[in-house]
Amino acid sequence: MTLQMIADRLGLHVSTVSRVLHAKPGEGLRAASSPTVERVRKLADELGYQRNPHAMSLRTQRSNLIGVLVPRLSDMVLATIYEGVEEAAAEHGLSTFVANTRDIPEEQRARTEMVLARRVDGIIFGDAHSDSGFLDEVAARGVPFVLVNRQAEGHPSVVCDDYLGGRMVAEHLLELGHEDVAVVAGEPYASTGINRTGGFADRFREAGLPIPAHRIVHSRFDARGGRAGTERVLASGPPPSALFVVNDFGAIGALGALRDHGLRVGVDIAVVGFNDTPLAAELPVPLTTVRSPMHEMGRRGLRKLVRVLEGGRAETELLRPELVVRASSDPQQYSALMKH
Amino acid sequence: MTLQMIADRLGLHVSTVSRVLHAKPGEGLRAASSPTVERVRKLADELGYQRNPHAMSLRTQRSNLIGVLVPRLSDMVLATIYEGVEEAAAEHGLSTFVANTRDIPEEQRARTEMVLARRVDGIIFGDAHSDSGFLDEVAARGVPFVLVNRQAEGHPSVVCDDYLGGRMVAEHLLELGHEDVAVVAGEPYASTGINRTGGFADRFREAGLPIPAHRIVHSRFDARGGRAGTERVLASGPPPSALFVVNDFGAIGALGALRDHGLRVGVDIAVVGFNDTPLAAELPVPLTTVRSPMHEMGRRGLRKLVRVLEGGRAETELLRPELVVRASSDPQQYSALMKH
DNA sequence: CTGAAAGCGCTTACAG
């Protein structure tokens, strides 16, 4: 099924058929006479004509392809963000290539080259490292891109207002009277962990309760990382009265570590996560957490990239977080839960 | 950077350059004289030449593109399988388009058409419905494809031996003396849930303990679905002594429902999941489950598709499951856990 | 060993 075949059957030239089928809304009228337009559209429909994207890309030097790089898709947070990207991309007639970089610089480089070799029009990075010059290099090469989830100085991004989210958690714990708290803070190169921890620590400092350095530990963003981080917190002194783990999966790992130490979540220690993944509400002791608009972040990231591709300006966009209080930190909800 | 530019600088014809740069290993020698080969390779290297994939696809009628359809990437099981697919694809010089179909037939159709419009060479379906003729239609159109995770009559697939896995769980629970058990069985159209439940029920029947129909309930494959399914089990009679939830995320939801009913997992009721996602081991009460080789399944699925594309035969491949016993079903491990 | 030609399927300025 090609334009040529349609043209032949209709006794028209291929260029006429092309104009009719792919004229932009505004110039649809000048493509051909209306009887011709009718005939062409009808036949194309009957034959189920599909434009060949490779021919089009070759000719127009535009692929309608987007590269998406994430640390790992098996992290539900990134997978959900990607679902938003993919959904919005489909609505814009774009297709996406996703690849895992596992937060390893060489893989970030290799995967970037790979999608560029595939001639993507632009890239969405979900794996920005705040301490690396890699994105500056990419920008210097003139590759259009935006960041999602994590931000980096000088590049457009769509992220949750992580700093504010961290403050909200602190506010909540301060209201409950917690004075000795600890943070499992995620990877040191991820703006998410940095800003969530920053907002949290700043709010406690403002309350006259600065958090000592040994109460803040770095960690991987998965359940094992959360467990390991929590173990280090517990090894460094008496258990704090509250623990902020900067992502839900890490918080789940923390639950395991706490239970190994005989600490009852919601009674002996309050735990707060971040993201409000669907798991948080379903846990045996439901997890207090901060809802971040992951799906929406993906959608907006894609739209921002489209704007960049159209030559528009793009600033960093902060999405509003929302505290969701559950039994893991709220004594009232906890005792309601136990009334069975 | 095009072949033409390299040819010009070297005073060669573009066809010679093409032959040198892209000759297959076997015919590499006959591409040009070795000094010419040297010169071409060197310059291509210096200039960082990258073949234009659109031009190549247009010319060769092969895109080196693979479509991957999954219910949803935010399901960690599918995300992990996809990671295997993507990894193996990269090794084979293939790129992938992934799309979510949310297990909705219209979306399965729409996304299939979408990847086909992108001219993929073949498709990997992770969302097969055993009660639908859709895959037969796709096969009838001559589209090469393989299934992963879920199987369907008459189509090549790579899946876990779910029936065996179900039997293993039954065996384990029978050894522990459980006689009154229930199953949260997943979606009725998914071979995973069907076969895991089938193996489990068969083994109990063989032991002279057939499971009554009301003890087997269908459910969605996420935490909320597991919770809802468990609620229905508990509503339909006295609590069973053991509960088999056919996937880990569902099992996590079950934990929530059980705790709402005041049932202590590992004491009042045994719980077993399926997949051994990284979360299972980290839960407050670690979850007994069946390890299924998700990543490997993805890798093998891609390789099987490559074989199909090369015109080879392809049968269904069953991967071996492995029972992982933890405290949620094992009284010994449970009491060891409590010794703090 | 290397070149020349044809053609994959499209788009787009131009001519009539």
Next chain:
DNA sequence: CTGAAAGCGCTTACAG
């Protein structure tokens, strides 16, 4: 309103 031409960047059988 429609056609004809050129060309995007490659590959591949063929000729010399």
